[in-house]
Amino acid sequence: MKSAYELAMERLAKADPGNGGKLTAEKKARLAEIDLVYKGKIAEREIFLKRQLDEALASGSFDESQKIRAQLTSERLRLEEEREDEKERVRRGK
Numbered sequence: 001m002k003s004a005y006e007l008a009m010e011r012l013a014k015a016d017p018g019n020g021g022k023l024t025a026e027k028k029a030r031l032a033e034i035d036l037v038y039k040g041k042i043a044e045r046e047i048f049l050k051r052q053l054d055e056a057l058a059s060g061s062f063d064e065s066q067k068i069r070a071q072l073t074s075e076r077l078r079l080e081e082e083r084e085d086e087k088e089r090v091r092r093g094k
Contacts, residue, residue: 023091030090038083045075
């Protein structure tokens with residue numbers, strides 16, 4: 001008798017048969033490399049924009065600081081989305 005978890009996993013595998021493959025060591029290494037690259041890109045943008053944010057706050061430009069905060073958030077989300085897209089391409093073997 002199968003557990004509810006096993007039944008759910010079987011249904012999931014039937015619904016998306018291409019996603020059930022095992023990752024090779026090469027793909028795992030590539031995924032880790034992608035994580036490292038994007039972690040560096042995110043850190044680089046955060047450092048740059050936080051410096052600008054500090055300067056805007058020091059000069060009393062609160063409107064500018066709000067724009068920089070919004071830019072920081074949007075760039076982080078964009079880079080995270082790019083990272084996930086690239087990782088998905090690796091998982092699918094493209």
